[in-house]
Amino acid sequence: MHATVRKNAHSLLAEAYVYQYTKKSIGLRSLQLSIQPAMNMKHLLLRVTQGLLICAPTLLPANTPNILFIAVDDLKPTLSNYGDSITQTPNFDRLATHAVTFTNAHCQQAVCGPSRASVLTGLRPDQTKVWDLATRIRNELPDVITLPQHFKVNGYQTVGIGKIFDSRSVEGPILDDPESWSRFIQAPANPNEELGSLYPEIVAKVRAASSPATTHAEEMGLRRTIGGIPAYEGQYEVSDEAYLDGRIAKTAIDQLEELAAGESPFFLGVGFHKPHLPFIAPKQYWDLYQPSDFAPDPTRSMPDQAPGYHYQPGWELRNGNYADIPPLSSPEVIDDALATTLIHGYYACVSYIDAQLGKLLDTLKNSGAADNTIIVLWSDHGYHLGDHGIWCKHTNYEQATRSVLMIADLRGPKNASEYAHPVELLDIYPTLSQLAGINPPDDLAGSSLTPILNGSNTPIKTAAVSQFDRKFDGRKIMGYAWRSERYRYIEWIDRRFRKGDMSGPVVDVELYDYRIDPNETRNLAHEASHQEALYQMQQIAEAYKSAHGLQTSYAPKSQ
Structure with missing residues (x-):
């Protein structure tokens, strides 16, 4: 107790x-x-x-709930409980029997650092000013109270393991964000592994290098120095712990057992790295699938009438880090055979993470703490697997922004349900605060999802909002996407956001109707059939911009 x-x-x-x-x-x-x-x-x-x-001690009931906070990197909803018929994810299914599965959840920016900064501060990227992988949260907001810090201040033991924050947004992979955690723990290394790979040639090349890589930037530089590493690896019959996420799970199990036996409530953050590139998992997870299970995405080109600058050709995959992938400088393309193997590798990694989730669920059940624990499982964004000719994330399209979000409050009866109205990942902060009986900070940008967890199916917002910048006429502009239950509306605003400018013209708009075009094949913003829908979505956008101090005029160059 x-x-x-x-x-x-x-x-x-x-x-x-x-x-x-x-x-x-x-x-x-x-x-x-x-x-x-x-x-x-x-x-x-x-x-x-x-x-x-x-800061006097907080007096809270002895039954104050524990929080198991699970983050998964680059996970799109390729899960059986989200309707994917190929994937094998029985433990996500198992969690779903107790959870509300949010089928229309979206990140606030589809790249690791900004998305995680938004989730963990409860603020939008325009508020954190973390729009990239170089800006540190506390350089912009030195006094911000993060989600785990909020629980820590209120008496929780907060323990972080793996990738919760992006290390580039905080004080690196060792210290992480010290203010957030009672302790932050590194999973042990595998002496037979280098740069996440067991491939002997890679291990030998890395160990022949002049110095080890201790930061993300150094690791990227080392990858290029040795000529790149494989983008996928699945030939080794090894235990889960041979690779990092298996060791993160083992470390989390040890901490979960210790915390469950303690007297204080706990907030345990567990962050898994896969299915982020490279697509590496033990052979048994690759063997769950046959190559014939997969095929390249049939939507190979950008949406008709979409602005060309929204396209990204797979920057992360083709940046020289991966030896077997045509670089951006090459005229070669990712052919069908390679695309199929990459998709196979992604699914193998998803099943690998599913197995780690199962271990956590087993440990929680056996610890005796399950009936007083809330589980939230989320992914930092979605992922393009070749649709529109795009790989990885970094867009304002559905495959990049749509994320996994599941919340299970194990204190009550099973609540297996789906919620299809739009929600945002930054809704997690106020939701967990309310569920734990802790007053949330008053300036959070999200909305509590507790009415949904209590059975309501009423929409809590008209649209989820995401954003991503692009180069336009030699300068950076910001794109905003509003995703309602049916539509996605995107505005590209020409403003100097890094200089604090809050006004500028809208130079392009995009509109997609998922009821008639679920694969986003055509920008309908200028179609006569969709002018009423365009107007409705622009009204939603105007309300958002007014609330956030954005002033725009409509002058799309494509009109």
């Missing part, structure tokens, strides 16, 4: 945490955590006493 007092004076002395409320960039969320250096005991006691006066 959980202790009713979340943080006592002894633990404050041990950690020397002083919580100081300030009135900086984001109002009530500017709760700043400073970790004090070594000091004499008299001064330490004084500071701890001040801390206790400022």
Whole structure:
């Protein structure tokens, strides 16, 4: 049973945490955590006493729920509980028997760093100003209270394992975001593995390099130095723990058992790396499928009448990191045989992650803590597998923004249901806060999904909003996508967003109708048949822009 007092004076002395409320960039969320250096005991006691006066222990019921927070990298809804007839994901099915599966959930920007920054702060990319893989969250918002930090401040043991934040958005893969976690744990290394691969030639090349890679940038540089690594690997009959995600699962199991036996409620964040490139998984997961199960996507070209700059030719896949993939500089293309193998590898990785999920669910059940735990499982964005001639993410199209989101509140009866109205990943923060009985920060951009978890099927918003930038006439512009239950409307706004400009003309628009064109083959924005739908979606867009201080005029160059 959980202790009713979340943080006592002894633990404050041990950690020397002083919580100081300030009135900086984001109002009530500017709760700043400073970790004090070594000091004499008299001064330490004084500071701890001040801390206790400022942030007294929170008294919450002993049945305050635990949170199991599972993030999966690059996972589109290629899951059996989302209707995929090829995939083998029995443990996602198993979770779905207890969960609400959100079938129209969308990320706020379809790339790892910005999406995760949005989820974990509850703010949109235009608020975090994390639009890329180089900007650190706390360089822009030094006093922001992240989701795990919010639970930590309220007395939870917060433990992070694997990829929760993108390491480039925080203090790197070792420290992560210290303010967020009671402890952040690295899964152990496999001495036979380098750059995620067991391929002997790759291991030998890496070990012949002058120095090991310790950051993401160094790893990318090392990949190119050795001529690239395989984009897929599935020939080795090894245990799950031979690769990183198996070791993340094992580490998470150990922590889950320890936390479940403790007195404090816990927030356990577990982040899996697959199915992110390279598509590497033990052979048994590749063997779940036959090559004949897969075929290249039939939609090989961009939507008719779509602006050409929205296209991306597979930057991440073809950037020179992968030895067996034609680089962007090459006239070669990804042929059908290679495309089929890549899709096979993606599905193998999805099944590999499904097995790791099953281990976590088994451990939670056996721990005795399941009936007082809330599970949220989410992916940071979707993924293009060759549709529209696009690979990876980095667009405002459906395959990039549509994400996996499942929430299971195990404290009550099974609640297996689907919710098809639009929701956003940044809705996770207010939802978990409300479910845990913790007052959420007042400036969150999302909406609580608790009415849906309680059985409501009423829409909570008219559209989910995503964004991504593009080069246009030699400069960066920002594209915004509004996804309703039926339509996707995209505006490309010519504004200098990195300079803080909040106004500019709309230079292009796109409109897609999933009822008649589920594969986005034609931009319908200028079709007479869809002018009423265009008007309705523009009204939704105008309301959003007004609420967020964006001023635009309509001057699409394609009209």
